[in-house]
Amino acid sequence: MPNLVRPFRALRPRPERAADVIAPPYDVLSKDEARSLAAGRPASFLHISRPEIDLPPGTSPHSDAAYARGATNLAALVSSGALVRDAEPSYYVYRIEMQGRVQTGVAFVGSVAAYEANRIRRHELTRPDKENDRVRNIDSLNAQTGPVLLAYHANAALGALVREAASSRPLLSAPGPNETLHTVWRVAERERVAAFTAALDALDALYIADGHHRSAAALRVARARRDCARAGAGPAVMSAAARDAPGASYEFFLAVAFPHDEMRILDYNRVVRDLNGLTAEELIARVRESFEVEPSDRQVKPAHPETFGLFVAGRWYRLRIRPTLVPRDPVASLDVSLLQDRLLAPILGVGDPRSDARIDFVGGVRGLDELERRVASGRDAAAFALHPTRMEQLMAVADVNRLMPPKSTWFEPKLADGLLSHVLD
Secondary structure, eight states: OOOOEEOBOEEEEOGGGHHHHOBOOGGGSOHHHHHHHHTTOTTOTHHHHSGGGGSOTTOOTTSHHHHHHHHHHHHHHHHTTSEEEOSSOBEEEEEEEETTEEEEEEEEEEEHHHHHTTSEEOOSOOOHHHHHHHHHHHHHHTEEOSOEEEEEOOOHHHHHHHHHHTTSOOSEEEEETTTEEEEEEEEOOHHHHHHHHHHHHTSSOEEEEEOHHHHHHHHHHHHHHHHHHHTTOOOTTSOHHHHHSTTOGGGEEEEEEEEGGGOOEEOEEEEESOOTTOOHHHHHHHHTTTEEEEEESSOOOOOSTTEEEEEETTEEEEEEEOGGGOOSSTTTTSHHHHHIIIIITTTTOOOOTTTOTTEEEEEGGGHHHHHHHHHHTTSOSEEEEOOOOOHHHHHHHHHTTOOOOTTOOEESSOOOBSSOEEEOO
């Protein structure tokens, strides 16, 4: 069985520069939002994760120029001393605080072989275009700069090690987006590193919560570099020793894992462009075939599974699916599946949510006001509020090697970019 994880030499900000460097994840911002957040902040990691903001307007983020600019910007942060690399392989305890909630995990590099063997388990399909982007990003930077968010079944032994490490003085701390605070402790002493390795490797599995494209891209990069190593070639930035060494750095990917009972999944809501030729009244009549429908004079934020909010024609409704229609299947019983299978597809004609342009998704962090705004503006005709998927459901699906529907989970808070990166030596 392949080792699950190992420590790594993080590329990270100097403590006094952490607040200058920290950035939101690359994929939660539009180009305009990224440009605005990076304005006047030359050390912001957005210049690496979204380098098109430093190029002429209209430049594609997937252009050769954009990937090259990201590599140039990363090298500049290193040469300026804003980013430094630790001398010894270490684990990093990573804490996020948001609105009184605290979750504390551990950063490491996860084994690509364990990912291939399904010991690091996935629950979503990936899109080739997004994978291609991450592959080019990793190859151009020769580093992984966006951590994969993982979960593990809460574990007493690992929890004790994390708490002990977090009781010391932190390595760095910085405020992040959405009123978060990100704090990192370094675990470098040989005995403590060995203890973390043993505790982590004793886990049955790790579960990808967010970062399916990043982990899939890491696998593709590893396979390509394995082929290069067998051929006696490889990227110019890699030494021959690095190409040929067992356990080469490209065989691992950057990740942060949290205990499942500390992680928070928000609702991932849906909006639909039109009513498929129905009036609002006809829609409600059709919905009553599978759901109990109750008009509401206020926003409907579902407090229980199998309950949904519907906003259409300026009014909210509470929907409860009839219990006899809930199957005993880990995927089909998910709220996102029930809504798709019993309402969006048969009534509104929404096909594959991955490709149907008539459906869009709104993360719960944006609130129900955003759903109302989208419908009131005329951009969409109906909005659906869902109860969040539970961590236990996610792990149950992954354990049986099944896949969840797209946009089933919105994790909040999110990991920041720039605090920890994994260089592919």
